[in-house]
Amino acid sequence: MTHGTQNSPSYLDAPYGIWSWLLTKDHKRIGIMYLISVTVFFAIGGLFAAGIRTELLTPQGDFLTADLYNKLFTLHGVVMIFFFLIPSIPATLGNFLIPIQIGAKDLAFPRINLLSWYIYVIGAVFTLAAVFMGGVDTGWTFYTPYSSIASNTNVVLAALGVFITGFSSILTGFNFIVTIHRMRAPGMTWFRLPLFIWAHYATSLVMILGTPVVAITILLVFAERAMGFAIFDPRAGGDPVLFQHLFWFYSHPAVYIMILPGMGVVSELVAAVSRKQIFGYSFVAYSSLAIAIIGFLVWGHHMFVSSQSIYAGLVFSIITMIVAVPSAVKTFNWTATMYKGSVTWESPTYWVIGFMGLFLIGGLTGLFLGTMGLDVHLHDTYFVVAHFHYIMVGGAIMAFLGGVHFYWPKMTGRMYPEAMGKISAILVFVGFNLTFFPQFVLGYLGMPRRYHAYPEDFQILNVLSTAGAGVLGLGYALIVFYLVASLFKERNAPANPWGATGLEWQIQSPPITLNFESDPIVTEDAYNYAGRAGHGGHAKKAGEV
Amino acid sequence: MSSFPLFPEAASSIAHEVDLLYFFILAVCSFFAVLVSALVVFFAVKFRRRHPDEVGADIHGSIALELLWTVIPFALAMAMFVWGADLYFRIARPPADSMEVFVVGKQWMWKVQHPDGVREINELHVPINRNIKITLGSEDVLHDYYIPAFRVKMDAVPGKLTTMWFRATKAGTYQIFCAEYCGTNHSGMIGRVIAMEEHDYEAWLAGGRSTGTAVENGERLFTDLACITCHKSDTTGRGPVLAGVFGNPVRLMDGRTVVADENYLRESIVNPQAKVVLGYQPIMPTFQGTVSEENLMQLIAYIKTLKAAPPAAPTGGQ
Ligand SMILES: [Cu+2]
Ligand SMILES: [Cu+2]
Numbered sequence: 001m002t003h004g005t006q007n008s009p010s011y012l013d014a015p016y017g018i019w020s021w022l023l024t025k026d027h028k029r030i031g032i033m034y035l036i037s038v039t040v041f042f043a044i045g046g047l048f049a050a051g052i053r054t055e056l057l058t059p060q061g062d063f064l065t066a067d068l069y070n071k072l073f074t075l076h077g078v079v080m081i082f083f084f085l086i087p088s089i090p091a092t093l094g095n096f097l098i099p100i101q102i103g104a105k106d107l108a109f110p111r112i113n114l115l116s117w118y119i120y121v122i123g124a125v126f127t128l129a130a131v132f133m134g135g136v137d138t139g140w141t142f143y144t145p146y147s148s149i150a151s152n153t154n155v156v157l158a159a160l161g162v163f164i165t166g167f168s169s170i171l172t173g174f175n176f177i178v179t180i181h182r183m184r185a186p187g188m189t190w191f192r193l194p195l196f197i198w199a200h201y202a203t204s205l206v207m208i209l210g211t212p213v214v215a216i217t218i219l220l221v222f223a224e225r226a227m228g229f230a231i232f233d234p235r236a237g238g239d240p241v242l243f244q245h246l247f248w249f250y251s252h253p254a255v256y257i258m259i260l261p262g263m264g265v266v267s268e269l270v271a272a273v274s275r276k277q278i279f280g281y282s283f284v285a286y287s288s289l290a291i292a293i294i295g296f297l298v299w300g301h302h303m304f305v306s307s308q309s310i311y312a313g314l315v316f317s318i319i320t321m322i323v324a325v326p327s328a329v330k331t332f333n334w335t336a337t338m339y340k341g342s343v344t345w346e347s348p349t350y351w352v353i354g355f356m357g358l359f360l361i362g363g364l365t366g367l368f369l370g371t372m373g374l375d376v377h378l379h380d381t382y383f384v385v386a387h388f389h390y391i392m393v394g395g396a397i398m399a400f401l402g403g404v405h406f407y408w409p410k411m412t413g414r415m416y417p418e419a420m421g422k423i424s425a426i427l428v429f430v431g432f433n434l435t436f437f438p439q440f441v442l443g444y445l446g447m448p449r450r451y452h453a454y455p456e457d458f459q460i461l462n463v464l465s466t467a468g469a470g471v472l473g474l475g476y477a478l479i480v481f482y483l484v485a486s487l488f489k490e491r492n493a494p495a496n497p498w499g500a501t502g503l504e505w506q507i508q509s510p511p512i513t514l515n516f517e518s519d520p521i522v523t524e525d526a527y528n529y530a531g532r533a534g535h536g537g538h539a540k541k542a543g544e545v
Numbered sequence: 546m547s548s549f550p551l552f553p554e555a556a557s558s559i560a561h562e563v564d565l566l567y568f569f570i571l572a573v574c575s576f577f578a579v580l581v582s583a584l585v586v587f588f589a590v591k592f593r594r595r596h597p598d599e600v601g602a603d604i605h606g607s608i609a610l611e612l613l614w615t616v617i618p619f620a621l622a623m624a625m626f627v628w629g630a631d632l633y634f635r636i637a638r639p640p641a642d643s644m645e646v647f648v649v650g651k652q653w654m655w656k657v658q659h660p661d662g663v664r665e666i667n668e669l670h671v672p673i674n675r676n677i678k679i680t681l682g683s684e685d686v687l688h689d690y691y692i693p694a695f696r697v698k699m700d701a702v703p704g705k706l707t708t709m710w711f712r713a714t715k716a717g718t719y720q721i722f723c724a725e726y727c728g729t730n731h732s733g734m735i736g737r738v739i740a741m742e743e744h745d746y747e748a749w750l751a752g753g754r755s756t757g758t759a760v761e762n763g764e765r766l767f768t769d770l771a772c773i774t775c776h777k778s779d780t781t782g783r784g785p786v787l788a789g790v791f792g793n794p795v796r797l798m799d800g801r802t803v804v805a806d807e808n809y810l811r812e813s814i815v816n817p818q819a820k821v822v823l824g825y826q827p828i829m830p831t832f833q834g835t836v837s838e839e840n841l842m843q844l845i846a847y848i849k850t851l852k853a854a855p856p857a858a859p860t861g862g863q
Contacts, residue, residue, distance in 0.1 A: 066729050139726050145703060146686040146728060150652075234704020235833055237816055240687060241702060275594070276601025283611050305689065306700050307707045310637050314630055321622035328577075328618040329611070335581055336610065338588035341601035345593060356585050364574035371570060371625045373632025377563050377696040380689060380724040444567070445553045446693025448724040451732035455720065460549045499597075530603030 008512040010413065025110035026513055030117055031096035032411065034087060035404075037121065039480065041083040046473060048076035053435075053466040061453035069452040070137040071153065077140025082162050083124055085392055086254065089261035090207075091120070091172055093403045094200050096411060098176060100504040100511065101194050103185025103520040108178040112171050119168040127161030130154040139450060141251070144232035144243040148224040156226055163218045166211045169257070173207030176200055185503075187522035191285070194502055194526045195271075195278060198285040199264025202292035206253045206260070209296070214250035217243065241306055248299035256295045258392055259359075260288055262399030263330055266355055269402055270334045271527040272500035273349045274341025278527050280333045287326035294323040304375045313372055320370035327363050331356070342529075347421025348498065351402030354429040358394025362387060365440065383443025386436045394432055401428070401479065408483065409493030413510040420482040427475030434468025501527055556719055556740065557695035558712040559636055564696075566628055573621055636697060639710035643678035646671070647759065647842040650681070650688030650701040653730035655721065658839060662762065663753035667736030669721065671713055672746035678710045680807065682838040689725035692738055698724050704815075706807045706842070713740035763847025766840055770832065784829060785822045789853025796823040810845045 008014075011028045021029055051072045055063040064072065095113065099106050107113050130136050136158040138147040147155050180193075180201050221243070223229040230236030232243045271278045278284055300308055300316030334356065343349065365387040369375050378384060405421050408414065438461040447458050454462070496505040503520055504511075524531060555561050592601070646669070647658040657665045671677050681690055683701035690709065691698035694717075699709035723734035741749060756762070767773055775784035785795075790805045798821040803809055812819055814836065817829035836844070 061732070066732070070726075070729065070731070137728070143687060143726070146726070150686045150728060234702075237819070238704075240704065274592070274601050275599065277603070277605050279604065280606035280611050283606070304633070305698055307702050307705060310634065313633070317630060317633075318623075318626050321626045322619070324622055325615060325619050329615055331581060332610075332614040333606075335584050335588070336606075338585060338592060340604060341588065341592050342594045342599040343589045343592050345589070349589065353585055353589060357582055360578050360581055364578055367574060367622065367625055368567070368570050371566065371629030373629040373636060374563060374566055374570070375629075376633065376636050376698060377693070379698060380691075441551055445550060446691070446720065446722065448691065448722045448732075450726045451722075453732045457548055457550055529600040532600055 008514070008517065010508065010510040011513045012413070012510050014513045023114070025106070025114055027095050027099050027107045027110065027113060028411070028511065028513075028515075030113050031092050031094075033117055034091040034095060034120070035411075037117075037124070038084050038088050038092060041079050041124065042088075042476075043480075045076055045080040045084055046476065048072045048079065049469065050473065052076060053469040055452065056454070056462045057466050059454050059456045059459050059462075064452070066452045067137060068135075070139075070450070071135035073450055074136050074139050074158075075131060078127060078136070078158060078162065080392075081140055081254070081258075082165050083120075083127065085258040085396055086169055087120060087172075088258075088396065088400050089265060089403065090176070090200060090203055090257075091116075091168075093196075093265065093400075093407060094176065094203075094261060095172075097407065097504055098179060098197060098200060099183065100507070100515050101197055101502060102180065102183060102188050103503050103516065103522060104179065104183035105514045105516070107175050108183055109175050113175055116168040116171040116175070119171065120165055123161045123163070123165030123168065125161070126164060127158050130157035130161060133157065141247060142218070142221060142243075143247075144221060144224070144240045145234065145238075148221050148232050148243075156222060159218045159221060163215050163222075166215045166218075169207050170211045173204035173211075176204040177208070180204075185520045185522055189522075191282065192522055192525050193285075195267035195281070195284050195288075196261075196264035199260045199267070199288045202288035203257055203260045203264075205289075206257050206292050206295065210250045210253040210257070213246060214254075217246040217250070220246070241303070241308065244303055244306055245299065248302045249296070252299045252302065253292070253295045255388070255391065256291055258396045260291060262355070262359075262396040263288065265399040265403035265406075266334060266352060267330075268500075268502070269348050269352045269406055270337045271529070272406070272498050273344050273346070273352055274338045275344075275499065275529045276337055276341040276527070277525070277529060278333065279336035279339070280329075281526070284330055284333050287329050290326040291323060294319060294326075298323055298370075301370055301375070304372050305379050317370055317372045321367070324363065324367060324370070331360060331363070344498075346498070347418055347425065348402055348406045350422050350425035351398060351405060354425055355395060355398040355402060357429070358390055358398055358432060362390030362392075362394050365390065377446075378443055380449055381443035382439040382447045382449055385449050386439035386443060389436045389439075394436070398428070401425075404483070406498065407504075408486070409497045410504060410509045410511070412487060413491035413493050414486040414489055415493050415497065416482055416486045420478065424475050424479045424482075427471060427478065431468050431471030431473070431475050435465050435472050436468070438462070438464045438468075501529060501532070554694045554715075554717075554719070555696070556713055556715040556717060557692075557697070558714055559632075560694065560696045560714075562632055562635075566625075566632060569628070570625055573625075577618075637709075639678040639708055640676045643676040643710055644672075645678045645680060645846075647680050647682070647839065647846075648690060648701070649684060649838045649842070650690065650723065650727075650734070651684035651838075652686065652728055653723070653734040655690065655723075655734070655736050656839060658759060658842070659750065659753075660759060661750060662756055662758040663750055664756070665753075667721070669736065669738045670746060670749050671738060671740055672743045673713045673716055673740050674743070676710060676712050678708060680842060681707045681709065682842060684838045686727050687725045688723050688727050688734065691722045691724035692719055693722070694719040695738075700725055706811055706845075708807075713738070716740050716742055716745075759843045759846040760850050762840075763843035763845070766836070766844050767847055770836070772844075775829070783826070785825055787848050788851040790851070791849045795820075797821060798823050798825075798827075807845055807849075810848055811841055814841060814844060 136153045230238045232238045232240045298320045301320045442461050493509040649656045681701040683703040688701040695711040719738045721736040775782045815833045821827045
């Protein structure tokens with residue numbers, strides 16, 4: 001099938017007008033609505049980060065007041081985690097691609113899908129209201145008893161926003177699980193599923209099992225703060241450390257909500273840019289499930305110096321080290337996939353390689369923190385800040401942007417300028433490393449996080465970090481610019497610009513509302529590039545390089 | 546800009562051990578980071594696409610390789626775990642012969658009380674080559690007492706006492722940070738450790754204004770707060786005898802047995818109904834709010850000194 005030969009209009013052309021979007025049940029349109037919303041929040045969160053990095057140019061707290069600085073890092077975390085990272089890949093690329101990749105016309109519950117977007121927006125309105133009514137200063141972690149009895153900022157409003165948004169994530173996860181179980185096309189067996197689907201299946205499990213716990217935790221803070229129930233307040237017999245257990249029971253697995261979908265994207269991209277079957281498909285698939293399940297048992301590694309029992313710490317530490325293994329397995333498999341591949345040097349490859357580099361560092365530095373004796377020194381320093389930014393910004397956002405570039409032709413019917421795709425990937429990679437690598441050094445030196453002012457010895461590294469943030473911001477802004485500009489050009493994307501396998505590349509770009517002109521039947525494994533060699537393609541023979 | 550250090554000073558007995566583990570993990574991680582990055586770039590170049598229709602070789606995987614790259618990372622991760630856990634246990638458990646200093650965090654300062662009663666704020670003077678145990682409390686929210694040059698930190702948790710310890714090995718002045726976010730002036734909740742030669746420390750102590758040792762203050766509070774009217778030295782009081790209670794098991798009304806450590810004593814003062822000793826009525830009033838965190842520490846210091854009377858037998862007669 002090629003572009004322009006269809007009778008049905010594409011999903012972008014079929015009914016027009018604002019209400020046809022706001023009341024749409026089309027998973028692709030909802031995916032686009034999410035893409036726009038999360039981009040807006042990414043920009044807002046980025047502005048907060050700009051404020052933070054500007055303040056940290058000098059050791060004295062001279063650019064912002066301490067209170068304003070505290071609010072900025074709180075809002076940066078809340079917005080980036082709950083309103084950007086968690087929905088970033090699942091609600092945009094996941095929404096768009098899951099039904100298509102399994103050969104379905106839509107998700108199992110299209111109305112619930114639309115509802116989840118509205119819930120997200122309502123949650124966002126609450127949190128933004130908290131911003132405009134003076135902000136909140138508890139840190140995105142909302143630790144008690146500061147959040148429940150001491151802070152005099154808009155904790156209730158901001159927490160309510162997070163609470164509400166959680167339901168959108170639960171509904172999305174629920175929708176994905178049912179869809180993947182029930183809506184697969186004939187012949188699409190579990191082990192023919194693209195790894196993007198496996199990753200989202202694992203992510204959805206975490207969403208529906210973990211999110212209710214953070215919702216309850218937030219309600220408990222609300223009950224203590226607004227209604228005077230003593231739960232975490234030690235003066236009334238409450239336990240402030242209990243909050244940390246409840247919070248991290250969700251928030252550690254939430255890290256996997258952010259990175260697993262990115263791993264799914266990268267599996268797709270590695271196979272496509274190498275035109276090769278993923279090395280060890282089933283190991284990559286199962287490692288997603290292993291990460292999701294074991295990830296629920298490691299939360300106490302955030303609490304080695306919290307007064308948690310040292311024996312409990314022992315258990316959390318060993319399981320943390322174990323959960324590192326499936327991530328290592330994935331990385332080795334991606335690398336091996338490129339071996340004797342037919343590796344393109346088009347822009348998606350730049351994003352994949354960038355992801356690999358940053359995710360490697362992010363993952364490996366987790367080992368330092370999971371090691372108890374070392375974590376005593378590193379806990380709550382910039383080492384931790386650098387580590388999780390390497391995972392979430394270096395890993396998840398690189399994968400997200402790689403995915404957006406790779407699927408942009410499919411989503412919009414437009415190609416972006418190739419050179420721009422490469423330049424921005426390099427800018428983001430360089431800017432990112434310049435921003436966050438110095439923070440590892442700062443962390444080992446002992447600079448604590450959430451510091452508005454700091455000793456002069458730390459200045460040079462902080463200046464480097466701020467300079468890097470400038471480059472990083474430039475890279476992100478460039479992407480928004482050329483992707484949006486491409487929308488004003490003609491639709492020039494072929495159905496399969498990358499020569500990739502997968503049902504999504506067999507339909508026109510952009511797809512029709514019901515995705516497929518006729519119901520697809522699946523007869524081969526995912527990433528069957530070698531099987532294509534017969535159709536005029538050149539297969540690399542063993543030994544031929 | 547005064548200086549541009551890239552590595553922190555190591556000034557405690559544990560610091561070099563922490564650094565050693567750090568370098569071990571750094572070496573392992575650097576090896577894998579370089580290996581994988583090099584392979585990715587090498588494969589991307591060597592196996593670059595030379596023809597637009599070209600596809601990769603028909604390779605699906607290898608069980609042997611999967612096993613290899615599961616087992617090796619697992620083994621290395623376990624080595625890190627064991628090393629880290631062993632080190633952690635040594636960091637977390639103060640040696641029995643430690644000199645005990647009380648530190649209370651409150652928004653936004655550190656209040657320090659030495660065993661002989663000398664107090665200071667935000668600074669901590671200690672002798673080098675002596676094990677120092679810090680008993681930490683908080684008067685309001687979470688804080689964290691962090692001394693990077695010693696590679697130790699511990700949360701100060703309101704509602705309980707936590708401990709940390711170190712042995713300074715080099716005289717000098719070292720930074721103290723609050724490492725747990727605690728509100729507006731969190732980054733101002735800093736101070737310094739002044740580690741001194743033993744005789745300098747003695748001289749410093751002698752020059753300090755002591756308002757009585759922690760135990761003396763505790764003893765005075767014990768009378769002032771009328772604890773003494775119920776907790777008598779013999780069993781005639783309405784409350785349990787406290788002599789010899791510290792460090793020993795206590796049987797509770799609900800059938801449990803707990804060890805009377807610092808946290809048990811603290812809880813029994815601020816929340817007496819939580820764990821009532823078997824055979825006594827739950828009649829003790831709470832001292833929540835009436836006794837400051839520092840006074841609590843003094844009371845506990847005093848109670849810890851109350852030794853059980855030797856068996857009465859050999860005294861003979863009345
Ligand atoms: Cu975690
Ligand atoms: Cu603090």
